Structure formats: C-alpha cells, structure tokens
Amino acid sequence: MNQPEVHHVGVRDVEFGARVKVVEPCNLYGCKIGDDCFIGPFTEIQKGATIGARTRVQSHAFICELVSIGEDCFVGHGVMFINDTFASGGPAGGRKGLWRETQIGNHVSIGSNATIMPVRIADNVVIGAGAVVTKDITTAGNYAGNPARLLVLQR
Numbered sequence: 001m002n003q004p005e006v007h008h009v010g011v012r013d014v015e016f017g018a019r020v021k022v023v024e025p026c027n028l029y030g031c032k033i034g035d036d037c038f039i040g041p042f043t044e045i046q047k048g049a050t051i052g053a054r055t056r057v058q059s060h061a062f063i064c065e066l067v068s069i070g071e072d073c074f075v076g077h078g079v080m081f082i083n084d085t086f087a088s089g090g091p092a093g094g095r096k097g098l099w100r101e102t103q104i105g106n107h108v109s110i111g112s113n114a115t116i117m118p119v120r121i122a123d124n125v126v127i128g129a130g131a132v133v134t135k136d137i138t139t140a141g142n143y144a145g146n147p148a149r150l151l152v153l154q155r
Helices: none
Strands: 027-029 068-069 101-106 125-127 141-144 147-155
Touching: none
Parallel strands: 068 101, 125 141
Antiparallel strands: 141 147
C-alpha cells in the first residue's frame, strides 16, 4: 500500500507586528504581517506576501507570493489572489519568472469570494463580493462584476 508524502502546515518564518491575532488552522509562511492585523482561520498567506497594519483577512482567503496589501484594508471570506496569468498558454508551474505581482493600496475593502488577478489597486477602493479584478484600478471608487467595473466614484 502506498503512503502519501505529507507536508505539515502551520505558522512558520513569519515576521509579525505587534498585537496580531491569528485564528488557526491556517498556513502562514515566509510572509510579513503588520501591527494590529487579524488573520482568520483556513487562510493561506505565502512566502514574500506582505499585509499592512490594521488589515483584516477573513477566513478561507488565499494570498499568494508577490502580493502586497496596504494598511487599513479588509479582505473578505474566500478572496483569491492569483499570480499566474497563464501567459504561456498554461500554468507557469515552477517558472516563477512568469508570475506577476499584485499591489493593493491603503483603505481597500475586498468583498467575499472576489478574485484578484495580478493588478495594482489604488487607495480607497471597494471591490464587491464575487468581483473579478482583471485590470489595474487607478481611481478611488466602488467596483463590482466580472470583469470588475466602476460603479460609484469615491468623494
């Protein structure tokens, strides 16, 4: 009978700020999490990702390598960040040179089950639940849909 290769999960090699709350189980490894953050259960934050101060990451979120999230943000339940655009016609696999980065500004709220492709999102943006962000967002406002579109400008 064959036995699987088992990799144990948990929290390792994380640079934590002060007063961070983490609800296990979750996978946090090689990332940086700022002061006063909250990380919900069943969350994965991968190597090299950064989470700014006072940001809340709700349960079941996936934050992959090359993602930077600003301060005072909210990442809803089940939000998925993607760093592979399938630029070669299929998954990049171990070819990390094909991966792209995502930068999220400050005061950004991302609704549950949104998907964020490799983009840049400006400060003071709200992304609606279930939205798919495929292009940079350079103007503060409320965005929703697939692909995400501007609904209301922020004042």
